Amino acid sequence: MQCVAHRAVSGRLSVRITQITDDSREVGPGALFVAIPGTKHDGHHYIGTALAKGAVAVVGQRADLRLPAHVPYVLVSNSRRALAELACAFYDFPTQKLYTVGVTGTNGKTSVATLTAAVLGEAALSTTVHNALAYDSPYTTPGAVEIQRRAWEAVQAGRKHFVLEVSAHALSQERVHGIDFNVAIFTNLTHDHLDYYRTMEEYLRAKLKLFENLRPEARAIINGDDPSAPAFLQATRARVWTYGLSSRHDIWADQIELSPEGSRFTARTPAGAVPIETSLPGDFYIYNILAAIGVGIERRLALDVIKSRIEPVRQIEGRCERYCTRDGVFIWIDFAHSPDSLEKMLRTLKHFYPRVISVFGCGGESDPYKRPIMGEISGRLADYTIITSDNPKGEDPQEITRQIESGIRPLGVSYEVIVDRPSAILRALELARPGDCVLIAGKGHERTQIFSDREIEFNDREFLRAVGII
Structure with a gap:
């Protein structure tokens, strides 16, 4: 514990540590469990679980805990910082x-x-x-x-x-x-x-x-x-x-x-x-x-x-991946999921292609303020926009698309909302003419799509391959 600045120590410190973790689900015999107060869960509430699974020592930042007398408890001011310092020393x-x-x-x-x-x-x-x-x-x-x-x-x-x-x-x-x-x-x-x-x-x-x-x-x-x-x-x-x-x-x-x-x-x-x-x-x-x-x-x-x-780095997965269909439609897949990255992609593509169709959504449980901004960017720069879902997680996908739509609607430009991502991609390709470009943005390399009640396998590129488009 010499590597960690601590406020107090109780219990017997002469124990052998075989593992360091802040996740009670990962605790095994001989573990040092670091209790961290998180944004959703407080690790101090899981100390009992960690001890039952074999933890032999605990680090935390609450002074009011009552642990078994034989269990070493190191009181620190910042559990996250202590975890990092302990991990450095352990390895x-x-x-x-x-x-x-x-x-x-x-x-x-x-x-x-x-x-x-x-x-x-x-x-x-x-x-x-x-x-x-x-x-x-x-x-x-x-x-x-x-x-x-x-x-x-x-x-x-x-x-x-x-x-x-x-x-x-x-x-x-x-x-x-x-x-x-x-x-x-x-x-x-x-x-x-x-x-x-x-x-x-x-x-x-x-x-x-x-x-x-x-x-x-x-x-x-x-x-x-x-x-x-x-x-x-x-x-x-x-x-x-x-x-x-x-x-x-x-x-x-x-x-x-x-x-x-x-x-x-x-x-x-x-x-x-x-x-x-x-x-x-x-x-x-x-x-x-x-x-x-x-x-x-x-x-x-x-x-x-x-x-x-x-120079041999020819492509980075999920970043500016480029394909051309049998009908001469160019498809770009990119992880662009922020206002700046979407704007840069669309500006780049507008230099190269006569018509650009944008397909994108915004992730759930993250920055809602960027949603109308990205809607406005796509409406202003793309020739046609299809708003769809990304990873809605615990949010209502339709509510996310409504927030995006609030940024594009005032522009009076052409767009539509198709919440189902595979259907949105197919619709974009249906609208595309030879020489057009379809940008599929937001998920890039990701291999799953996360909803409130399930996580499904989905990757933009693999979907296009599965339906025989690329």
Whole structure:
């Protein structure tokens, strides 16, 4: 317990710990159970269950508990932070033995993490990447124990690098506390998660924590074109590079050529210039690639090596997946689920195709304020919009679509509402003519659809394959 700042200790501390968890369902013999007061459940209410299943010690932040005299109880001020500190110690501080990269921002985290892993040598099994695609997890960033376990497994496997998506929730909930980051990347900050954060300023403060905690010798790689960049520059003690699409940045793109099949540009960096040809389309992917190049340069990789590792990344699952039907209709599948990401996708597609049909919904039990905003964006930019369901979870899918519809209705544009997602996709393809583009947005790589009473297998791409469209 020397690694944890505690207020009081009771019981006998000389017990052997074989497991650390904050989930009473996962407790086994020899476990240390950390009781966390959550947003829906208070872990202190499950201490009895944990002890009955074999827990031998408890950490919590309530001073009024009465536990059996022989059970060690460590009273702390912040159970979430204590869990992270205990996990670091239990797994012998694995991120100190790995070159660790954290990626945060509203959009682009998964793509930047994937590209960074490629640059650092994923193909050579030197890198462990933990992002939305790597593990079957409902969270962008897993809990503190799982992160440390994954990092420890990377060390045991002889890996050299560890790349991690870092969500605002993870920062607020101390999931990444204690991680020794060598590099932190900021992609952008736009409207999202305002169900959890009361204001954009509060959301920004959560993101800043990653940079505030960097060591002076670490490297911060910041999207200098984002309006929030000055706050990140001011927040960190680390060495800084900015990236963007103009020469005022340390890493920037010149001679840009965009097409539906990808992009060409010259990356200009502190290490020199390198031409890049990528099948990842849109200027947002140029930003993502520049960030990954920055990690490679910081790791002292030669530019030709960085180029040789980035260019083979032809597609990232659920991100700008492109298909063409037998009838000549172009289908794009993308995870765009925030106002900014949907707007960027639609603006990109409008440059390439004469007519764009948008199919999207919004998730339940999350930021309801973005729903009419996304409706307005699709109505303004798409030639036709079909509003459908995403993951409604515990909410009424029809109520979610009504909220989206409230943003598009005042525009007087063409749209319809089809709550059933497969039917909405088929309707869009029925309306599409040769040369048109259908954007299926919101779920991307996800393989299930979650309702209040069930979770079904569903993936946009696999559905299209099953009905013989692609």
